[in-house]
Amino acid sequence: HSNFGNALQELGRLEEAEASHTQAIALKPDYAEAHINLGLTLYELGRIKDSLNQFKRCIRLNPLSKDTWNNIYFPLQTSAFQGVSSDDYLKAILKSQTGPEVKIQVAFLKYKLSKSSMESKNHISACLSLIQQEQNRIIFNPKQKNNNLNSQPKLPESMFALLHFGRSGTGLLHSLVDGHPEISSLPSIYLSEFFDRSVWSNLIAGGWDEIVDRFISIYTVLFDSRDPTPVKSKGQRSISNIGYKEGMTNLGEYREDFLCVDKTLFHKLFTQYLSDREYIDINIFFKLVHVVYEECINSGNNKRNIFYHIHNPDTDAQLNFINSFAESNWVVMVRDPLQSCESWIRQGFSNNNYRGVVNRITTMLLDIDNIIFTDFRSVGVRLEDLIRAPKRTMLALCNWMGIDDNPSLYEMTAQGKKWWGDPTSPDYGKTGQTAFDQSSIKRKIGSIFSRNDQFIIETLFYPLRVQFAYIENDLSLFKSNLQKIRPMMEKMFDFEKIIAREKGVATNDFIQLGAYLFLRSVMIERWNILNKFHTYPNMLQPLKT
Numbered sequence: 082h083s084n085f086g087n088a089l090q091e092l093g094r095l096e097e098a099e100a101s102h103t104q105a106i107a108l109k110p111d112y113a114e115a116h117i118n119l120g121l122t123l124y125e126l127g128r129i130k131d132s133l134n135q136f137k138r139c140i141r142l143n144p145l146s147k148d149t150w151n152n153i154y155f156p157l158q159t160s161a162f163q164g165v166s167s168d169d170y171l172k173a174i175l176k177s178q179t180g181p182e183v184k185i186q187v188a189f190l191k192y193k194l195s196k197s198s199m200e201s202k203n204h205i206s207a208c209l210s211l212i213q214q215e216q217n218r219i220i221f222n223p224k225q226k227n228n229n230l231n232s233q234p235k236l237p238e239s240m241f242a243l244l245h246f247g248r249s250g251t252g253l254l255h256s257l258v259d260g261h262p263e264i265s266s267l268p269s270i271y272l273s274e275f276f277d278r279s280v281w282s283n284l285i286a287g288g289w290d291e292i293v294d295r296f297i298s299i300y301t302v303l304f305d306s307r308d309p310t311p312v313k314s315k316g317q318r319s320i321s322n323i324g325y326k327e328g329m330t331n332l333g334e335y336r337e338d339f340l341c342v343d344k345t346l347f348h349k350l351f352t353q354y355l356s357d358r359e360y361i362d363i364n365i366f367f368k369l370v371h372v373v374y375e376e377c378i379n380s381g382n383n384k385r386n387i388f389y390h391i392h393n394p395d396t397d398a399q400l401n402f403i404n405s406f407a408e409s410n411w412v413v414m415v416r417d418p419l420q421s422c423e424s425w426i427r428q429g430f431s432n433n434n435y436r437g438v439v440n441r442i443t444t445m446l447l448d449i450d451n452i453i454f455t456d457f458r459s460v461g462v463r464l465e466d467l468i469r470a471p472k473r474t475m476l477a478l479c480n481w482m483g484i485d486d487n488p489s490l491y492e493m494t495a496q497g498k499k500w501w502g503d504p505t506s507p508d509y510g511k512t513g514q515t516a517f518d519q520s521s522i523k524r525k526i527g528s529i530f531s532r533n534d535q536f537i538i539e540t541l542f543y544p545l546r547v548q549f550a551y552i553e554n555d556l557s558l559f560k561s562n563l564q565k566i567r568p569m570m571e572k573m574f575d576f577e578k579i580i581a582r583e584k585g586v587a588t589n590d591f592i593q594l595g596a597y598l599f600l601r602s603v604m605i606e607r608w609n610i611l612n613k614f615h616t617y618p619n620m621l622q623p624l625k626t
Contacts (some may be wrong), residue, residue, distance in 0.1 A: 082108065083115040090122055093584050096222040098122045113143045117152060124156045125436065127593035129163055132156040133170060137177075144178050147279065150186040151316050151395070154193055155599055162602035167194055185211045189396045198606075199618060201452045205400070212404045215278070220285045220292075221360045234376075236368040237265055239386045240409040241482060242402065245393055245423030247445045249414040250464040250521070252327070255390045256493040256500045257475070257516065258622045260380075266388040268340050268495045269327040272301055273392040274313040276402035281363050291349045291414050292361075297344060297369070303374075304347065306330050306340040315395045325440050326505065328513075332498040340496050342377045350376055364405045367432050378496055384542045386484065393444075403453065410482070411459035413621055418445065418542040419526045419535060427507070430529050430576065433583045438576075439596040442538075445601040450617035461621040463549055466519045470626070477626040492516065531575035537566045541607050544616040556615065563611055570604050573597075 086101030099122045105115035116139045123132035133156050139149040157167045171187050188211050192204040241264075245251040259266050274280065284295050301310045306324030314320045324330050324340065332338040350373045355361065357403050362370070371387055391402065403409065415421075422445055429437035453459065460481055466474045475490045493500045493516045502514025526535060539546065540562045547554045573581070573592065581591040591597060610617060 083112065083118060086115070086122070086165065089119070089126065093586065095122055095126050099126065111142060112147075113139065113146055116142060117146070117148050119557045120149075120156075121152055124152075124159075124595040127595050127598055129156045129159050129595065129598065130165065132595070133165070137174065140174060140178060140183075144180065144183050147186075147317050147397075150190065154190060155595065158194060159595060159599045159602045162598055162605065164507065181211070181214065185215075189400070192400070193396055196447045196451070198610075199235060201619070202456070205403075205452050205456075208400050209404050211280075212401060217256055217282060217285060219362045220289060222289050222306065222355070222358055224289075225359050233354060234369075234372045235383060235385075236365070237371060237385055237387045239483070240389060240406045241384070241386060242389045242391045242406075242409050242411050244391060244411060244413045245569075246413055246415050246448055246461075247418065247441070248424040249416040249421050250467065251390060251392060251414045251415050252503045253464075253493065253516065254412070254414055254462065254467065255388070255488050256495060258388050259500075260489040260492075260497045261484065261487050262489075263384055263487075264386045264388045265375050265384040266390070267303065267371065267374060268306070269323065270324060270390050271300055271312055271453050273390065273394060274398045275367065276363065276405060277313065277395060277398040278401050279397075279525065280313070281401075289355070292366070293348055293355065295350075296350060304342045304344045315393055317395075328501055328504050329495055332495055332500060334499055336501060339497050340498075342374060347373055347377050360427045362405070363401075364469070367405070376624065378440060380497070382413070386482070399453075403457070407621040409457060411453060411457055412466060412478075412572075413454075413461045415461040415545070415549055415621070415623070416464040416522070418449075418545055419539055420522070420524060421445070422505070422527055422538065423529045424521075424524070426529065428456060428505075430580070433580050435577070435580050435584070435594070438580070439600045443600060446541060446603055446607050449542065449607075450619035452619050452620045455619045460501055460624045461549060462624050464626055465522050468519055468522055470516050473626050474624070477624050481624060529576050533569070534574045534576055535606075536562070537569055537574070541604060541611070544611070544620060548620055560615065563608070567608060570608065 082105035083102045086098045086105065089098035089101060097343050102115050102119035102122055105112055106119065109115070109625065120132050120135040120139060123135055133153070136149060136153040136156070138560065139146065157170065160167055160170070171190060175183065175187055185208070186367045188204070188208045192201065192208050192519070194250065195201045195204045243251055243255060255266065258264055280299070283299065284292050287295060294310045297304065300312065301308045302324045303313060305449065306329035308324065309322045311319035311321040312323055320326070332340065351369065354369055354373070358365070368387070372383070375384060391399070394402065422442060425445070426441050429441065434504075462474065462478060471491060476486055478489070479486050506514060506521070508514055530538060540559070543559050546552045573588065577591065577597070581588060592622075
């Protein structure tokens with residue numbers, strides 16, 4: 082019944098899906114998955130209060146379920162649009178539930194809900210404070226009482242984390258940085274959710290002697306890119322065959338090579354380095370992963386910088402990473418926001434996956450500004466600059482990172498082998514992609530967004546478009562446009578009309594959908610910020626070239 086409900090939900094037959102999930106719960110009242118699925122179905126039906134009440138039941142049933150905490154965000158964000166206080170809701174949860182994990186998850190939710198407000202700084206501080214109180218952050222070696230530092234390799238000193246903004250070319254930049262003599266970088270986005278706290282809990286669950294084995298079993302694709310074993314992605318989703326999907330199985334001049342690491346050697350070296358340590362935490366462990374990886378592929382162990390493709394981390398992973406690497410530097414790839422957004426939602430739009438389309442649009446709207454951009458050293462690199470002026474852009478990035486220019490920075494590689502590009506890109510043809518091909522940045526906007534849609538979305542992206550010199554500043558025109566789009570946001574976008582028609586959903590039913598209400602709630606919050614400040618408070622600064 083539960084699986085059938087999921088199938089019906091995928092088909093958009095939401096009332097029938099609700100009935101199936103309800104029947105599953107009637108047959109097995111403690112079946113947590115059915116409870117979560119029912120909460121999501123109610124949200125998709127636009128019954129926001131019913132959805133929130135259902136997620137309350139999920140939390141009572143299993144307060145440690147990350148699926149529940151991840152999914153409750155959507156009706157909570159939408160509830161403000163219907164006059165429901167998310168604060169009151171979360172206070173009620175804290176009254177009925179105890180324990181440190183519930184407190185942390187509530188804090189995470191408050192931070193996510195505050196991303197478009199001036200309170201985000203306070204909420205991120207509260208999250209970090211709770212993370213620091215956790216008991217399992219350090220694990221001690223039962224056989225070693227003192228660090229034998231003389232036998233230890235030198236660990237990298239600096240951390241650079243690479244974030245994306247829509248579909249903005251992070252894979253390209255990662256492939257250019259790969260192979261630099263001063264930088265250690267693991268391939269692809271295999272470890273993008275490594276800092277989710279559940280990963281560390283899993284790694285240390287078997288004690289000191291099992292840590293390396295557990296790491297290898299979780300990230301088998303790191304040792305053979307052809308391995309289909311799924312890795313964790315945002316929202317507790319899993320991605321199978323990620324090595325294939327990321328183009329890591331057809332490398333080299335003749336596309337006959339694939340990424341691999343000697344698993345036996347990796348295990349031997351890692352175990353050896355751990356044996357001489359008194360303790361480790363996730364910071365030390367992650368650095369050791371890079372050290373051992375570099376030794377295994379014979380590129381040396383004296384690289385002082387880590388370049389970590391964190392990509393699109395979930396809240397848990399991002400905040401735990403910040404806590405573990407307080408001195409981290411952030412590099413964000415930026416592309417013309419309308420072009421980037423259209424490209425990122427293209428697959429979901431083609432599949433009539435409305436919820437997926439909405440989640441990506443809202444992610445971009447909320448990622449325009451982030452407290453980490455003002456609280457941590459960060460910089461935005463325009464894809465257009467990287468492609469049109471690679472030498473000037475890479476020299477500027479080298480200066481910002483404190484590394485030397487190197488010929489490796491102008492070739493797309495993975496483990497030093499020729500990388501042919503992202504197979505999911507529309508520009509990936511029979512000959513793959515070339516490093517600085519301009520097709521992506523010359524693509525015209527309009528394949529999904531009509532002129533009407535573009536006007537609304539580009540106005541909401543106005544501060545970033547000015548900040549990164551996509552347009553010249555015209556504050557008077559912007560203020561006028563801002564007032565024009567406010568009533569327009571209450572109506573259906575033209576791209577939504579196409580999806581509704583393809584799905585066979587009547588307009589009156591479509592505008593009641595949870596995803597429709599969620600998109601409006603985010604846009605209106607963003608509009609309120611712009612109407613008050615005429616910018617976003619925590620804007621990313623562009624790389625000076």
